[in-house]
Amino acid sequence: MTLYGLGVTVGAGIYVLAGATAAEAGAHAPISFIVAAIVVAFTALSYAELCIRYPVSGGEAAYVEAGFSRAWLTTGVGLSVALSGIVSAAAVSLGAAAYLGQFVALPQSVLVTFIVAAMGLIAFWGISQSVTTAAVITVIEILGLVFVIGWGMLLTDKQGVEFGEIFSPTSIEPWLGIGSASVLAFFAFVGFEDIANVAEEVKEPRQTMPRAILLTLVIATGLYLATMVTVLMAVPISRLSESSAPLMLVFESSDDRYEIAFGALAVVATVNGVLIQIIMASRIVYGLADRSFLPEIFARVSAKTRTPSIATFCVVFLILFLGQALPIAALAERTSQIVLFVFIAVNLSLLRIKRQPVARNYGFSVPKVVPLVGVATSVGMLVISIV
Template sequence: MTNADITENQVELKRKLTLPLLTLYGLGVTVGAGIYVLVGATAAQAGLYAPISFLIAAAVVSFTGFTYAEMSTRYPVSAGEAAYVRAGLNSRTLTLIVGLLVAASGIVSSAAVSIGAAAYVGEIISLPPVFLTTAIILIVGALAVWGILESVFIAAIFTVIELGGLSLVIYYGISSDPAILTELGDLVPPFEISVWGGILSASLLAFFAFVGFEDIANVAEEVVEPHKTLPWGIILTLLVATIAYFLVVSVVVLIVPMAELAGSAAPLALVFEKSGNATGGIFHLIAIVATTNGVLIQIIMASRVIYGLAKQKNLPSFLATVHPVTRTPLIATAVIVALVLIFATLLPIDRLAQATSSIVLTVFFLVNLSLIRLKMTSDEPTGNVFVVPIWVPVLGVISSTALLVTGLLPL
């Protein structure tokens, strides 16, 4: 077959992502606006015990994380969640619904993060927020179509900067008040219904900070040795994120007065108020990088989901077009960018964040349910499949449902 015989629809995605790049990809979308923006809102509900809310959210996510580790090695394809549900629940309708929900979570999350990024940039460049939001989305969209290795490499650099920012929070927080190391016991909550009600309610917001690890499954067709790389990418992403979140939130709630923290849209920056303008300015730039990185990676993920759904014949085939030069799904990416622009200009950031958490928890429920049914109706897979015991997806169903319901109750 000659090059002239190859159409764009026949061009495949290229396997470029190794374990370090994949882990940084997962961390890039996970360690982003959630921890940089929503700590104040979480503390407003949980108070001093906000770190416990993050640990509860981590526990909920961990069960589903191991479910994804098995499912992603059973079915290492783009639009992974849709493929999982189709295999486990054997419903074409649910398959399409789950795929669209996953894409929607990426779109809504990108919109929320782009608003935060524009707010940070707006403190440096005096331009209308809508203009800045639009510019950020368009620039990031161009990066997303450039190429998977190029865009993920840029995201990896941004991720290292993000983690550096969180390290700065921990370092300057402890160095400004070393006595907080003796106050860690204060973070253990008493067994009181009112206290735990606030902690559990705040866990839904804390959960938003973990949204992103599941995006790893949606670049499966671009991962080198997916059966080995995908499970470790998921596990390392969750482990690093959990440790970083607990340390950062613990330092922040012990250093910053609760009245200031609960009302702040940029809570981590409050740690640097006593450190001088230079350090605060550096952290401010890091926050811009973190939020912009979140937009980039979510757009990449959502475009791969749309591409995967089209490739699986659940959406029009033109959305599965891969450009022969960039080897990226150009049309699917353009559609996602357009939708992100619409949501970012119509809805506020808090509603977008809550909507993202609810969408993702619904997807988690269905993915866990799919693995349960697969384990009950078929033999254990052989070969290079990461296998977990059935109680893992069972606890994934229970914990995801409990957190989703808790978020809906007026606690």
């Protein structure tokens, strides 16, 4: 589950949006990742408790149902989660196509279609096969980031900023860019909450889920900071901010073999984010239909693969449509806003659930201040994203 969470978090984030965050925050882009991590941390703790209380598919919808008992709100939150996965997958498919385009001279629309269709077939194949594939690819994409960090640090001709400039904004103006970039950086952390949506298919969820959520957040934050610092020191910000395949720039002055090797790793890493979001979104749609919040047809499960076939097909179709219709930055920002709305609803649900009589000891519980701060930080980030 940690590999699953890292697969969608890391693949959907740093490989795709390193340049976009640098365009907003300049040399101080790593600080935006720290801000985003703080916002995510409180909600991650809320998810950790809710996961062991309600280990079911369609996690967020189940949490809101338990907290508010309002069918319209449950359905709205569930569909919002599915939509966030769909929009996120569309954004990542564009990043994957940009990396793949370094090797294959085909139009972006063709590459996006190929990537999404291939990942959709794997998701339809079966949950065991899908998660195993995602886990293997996750190891590859983490090795890719380690490769970037190691190579960038060893470069003798660094063309970026000095290390001292990165963490020392000297006026209020840089903080405006950091605030704006933190919304994009927040997108890079979208993924840990996906773990909640496969809880029904996990062994011993009450032990596994909280650990996986927190490990995903800690490891992803460390990787993001190390990678962003390395790239900013190695590559001029002007070039980094314009690139749709930003991490490739670290290898431009190297032997072609290393650039090709990393490009291949980047393609694998980014398509992984598409696969995991398809799995997540289809399980949300299935979970809502299984609880009669959506038409029964979406709860149909293939007799052969035991996967939600109709839900998976619809999710893949919507990803293809959005991937052709909107640019990557817009997709990432919309994803962040949808997820922040869901985070607010989930934290409020936990506050209401904690007011109910405790029927049993679930083994993990956070104080009420955690979801309260989770609401406040998510609202603050949502306001920044809109303004």
